[in-house]
Amino acid sequence: MRRAWILGLLIAVLTIAPSAFSQPKLTDIQNHWARSCVESLSQKSIIRGFPNNQFRPDDPVTRSQFAAMVVNAFPDQMSAPTRAPIQFRDVPANFWAQDAIQKAYRSNFFSGFEDGTFRPNLEIPRVQALTALANGLKLKPTNEIELTNKTFADLRDIPNYAKSAIAATTERKIAVNFPNVQRLNPNRTATRGEIAAFLCQARSDTKGLISDRYLPNPERQAREIRGVWLTNIDSDVLFDQSKLSNAVNELARLNFNTLYPTVWNWGYTLYPSQVMKRDVGLAIDPRPVAAGLQNRDMLKEMITEAHQKGMAVIPWFEFGFMAPKDSELAQKHRDWWTQKRDGSTDYESAALDRVQIPVWFNPFKPEVQQFILNLVTEVVDNYDVDGIQFDDHFGLPVAFGYDDYTVNLYKQEHNGKAPPDNAKDPEWSRWRSDKLQAFLAKLFQTVKARKNKVLISLSPLDLPYAYENFLVDWDKWRQAGLIEEVIPQIYFQGQKFDDRINPNTWKTLRAARDHIPTAIGILSGLSSTPRPIDELQRQVKAVRDQGYAGMSFFFYETLWNKSPEPIDQRKSGWQSIFKQKVQRVSLVNP
Template identity: 25%
Template sequence: MTERKRIINRIILTVLLAFPVINVCSPALAVYAQQEFRGMWVATVYAIDYPSSGYTADDQALRADALKLLDDAKDMGFNAVFLQVRPSGDAFYKSKIFPWSKYLTGVQGKSPDNGFDPLAFFVDEAHKRGIELHAWVNPYRVTASPADNSLLHKSSPALLQPGLTVTHTDGRIYFNPGESEARQLIIDGIKEIIDNYDVDGIHMDDYFYPEGDFNDEDAFAKYGSGFTDIGDWRRNNNDLLISGIYGKVHEKDKGLSFGVSPGGIWANKSSNSLGSDTNGSQTYYKGYADTRGWVKKGYLDYILPQIYWNIGYVAADYAKLVDWWADVAQGTNVKLYIGQAAYKAGNTDITSPWYGVSEIERQVNINRNTNNVSGYSMYTYNYLRDNHELNSLVRLLNGTYGIPSVSGAAFSGEAVEGHLLTASYIYSDPLNRPEENTVFEWYIADKKSADYKLLQGEQSRTLLVKKEYLGKDIRVKITPKNKEAQGIGVFGDNGCNTAIAAGDVTRDGALDHKDALLLLQYTAGLVKLDFQQKSAGDYNNSNGINTADVKLILDYSIDIKH
């Protein structure tokens, strides 16, 4: 090297030592089937799912229905049940705040025979089967029909404290979210559940403010100071409720979870620049539920959007919405589960996207192949029970048909040009059959599109990172096999899966003085590098980063530019 180049090198290093450090990535495994959350909704309003025998006070019939339901859930491979315990200002459990539900015994305020407590029974029996039991609460609805208004039990808080309610323009009664005492009543009701029952969590669905005109102008006049728009005030009321419930749940037990299952569209992009590429009903504007904000503010442990449309549906594409929600959950501690419309499967019209059950299978596979998606829940039990083709598919998807599975799907090695990646996983089989001919498929995608393409001919357990992969994300799909059965293919990576060139520790696609600077800072102990950067930084393959690597990269940079 000439003296002139040495001087230039010194000048570059001196001037650039103050440059900011680039971001690093950390290892993160993709979700895999064996660990996914697999929920099932059990609706009790109008006895949709329970009691399956219809409204009854017969404790033996109620027990039998519950046992059948939970046995089916276990057989189908579900590991969580959302039991609707307060469909309409009432209770499927012994409560000092809300009367017994009419959807249980047929008459509000009438208890089941022999002191039977459905929630306590469900919790005990679910846990015996290794199933989580989440108490599903509808917060504001007091009556599901105007005909019920005159049938409220005398102990209903809607009658005891009528000032906390609103009669909607549709004739139904709701607790008024604008009244702080009404919100506190709901929170107190949830505290009663978590204090007295060993539930695994509290769950809410998409029912917040009802659509249409809501008669809360008086409350807005009293409490809405500081808000020029009634919609913003209503959203704030919901925010106060959700954050209050989250705090109460975790005040009781850090291990409990609280989550919401809103409609699948927070807002359309045409209405809000942060919204999804959709054209449908928006929870932000219709129910005044800022569900995206609840995720970003950490008011929830999980979000479970009901994406009840098919893949490719123009107004609300399932695949696009899964990606949108995955992006919302990115960087938060809020888990993302997806709500599946099991009730739509089995359409007899051969032209319908819901013909048969293939749509559900495709959707579950999208979930499993999307980062940040940790599971799903299906609506609702009776459709899963009665649709035998769907029942069989769910058993297959959930691994209860004796098929092999893989867990911990990932790859070891660094996505650096010239390096070798090796698929890693744990094989298991419920019948203890040995692994044989497991299939490995490697995919790459542009970071912007996330549209993964299969690398033809790359079917071994290892992959050599080639120059043409630089700047692209790499994933491996592992499909477990043995002589008798093939399992479900799952994707994995190692968290730092964007292929980079040797020396490109800044991951900006160029090998220049910025890379040399970062390596110099590393050798001086000023910054940390992740494992992929360390591999790329060992430019001379000496099994360690030192000033020789810095010098080589500077030489390369100057030779190219001069």
């Protein structure tokens, strides 16, 4: 209660008495989707930042805070009250927002509860904020628009009392849904950034500062990520120009819209790389199995074909910091290897036991970081890509990190204390994970400085597994604004999400879903165990029912080339899943 009271007094100064301060530049909204809106409202003294020049756009908003913002935003309504004053039992005369609450109540923006309380410190859900605006501004749906599942994928979550208000605010482009325009998330607490967007769209002098792609429209075609990973394992689609062209054409015909081709694995690039040529004298994968990559540029071919058909191409740096022990790159740079507590360097994995044993390059070492940055920037600079993607190989297996460089770095930052012998020690894990985040921030900034439209995508394992085993705390990275699309490798079976997965996984997924495009990785099968199309149809339905931004399938060959049904039957199944072409959900693309 004391904390809420102090915060309330601070908000009072920042919202009710705006003339007391100048208008400092807000430092934490530079990459926020509602930046223009926040800046405009701040300049008009309708909303304010905090004393440290931060706006905290993702912080929750309470009922009293929203009342104060409404009073500032709509002075005309406040001057023509329609109700008599009321004394709420839980709003004393000296409460910081008492005057604002009274004005908002008398102007019909707010009502109290049946027990005579206002509950000023209760966080306000999005649906209640929109309903308050509809009530106070006296908005009704003039065109009798019909809210359908096409308008909102989570229509069933909208309370009956609010449907008229939601219809009215949708029609007037006040309801703002970021990042997925089809998800209202009605019962989730509204954030400061979202409230700013609502207020912007509700005022005539600031309307239009929010992109139309975040404004639900019953007539707008749905958006959905429909991706597929294309690999060079158990598949030769990347090794033959004709096969690649046919694959892109057929995927486009079946209404897929995103390709994730592997471009870095087994210690080689699958595109002609000058970075690799300078380092080890090999510009492209030289192995006999990859002979079809020679004398051509697979990535350029794919991008040309895909863009002609309106498909996105997001190269997948599959191996991240990992490389085969016997590869030219690993042998030349043995000083890059990290190691376990016992000094061993081999990374054992059941998924890789039939190939060369990999080692893990030290992700904290400047030379290793620069190598990865060079590969990424080479692709971003030389190709018209729509994004880049990493997975858990952008992390570090938790057993590793006991090489001399990392140990000395840890000691420097811990008064000479060595890392714990326990590889899963909480502080040791957090330290390493935070170092990975720092490099991701550097990579993010580097890419954006070159081509701001190139999105940063991650396809990790689920949490907490990804963090506990690979130090990939991707939800923390998402909260830091370093990931613009996430496609966790859930690979659930049956017609609903697997109950065996940690419940925190779904909590994390839902949180990510509400802030960035979050699709679900679906296993269409391995070469030896392809999955039947009816199972995949049920899984797609489950993903859609949960309101995720789409799905991506692992992997291309098991879409139809290697499947339990005849190819024609299999393709008909995909046509029933993706009945028409749609644009993909994205934070950065139009």
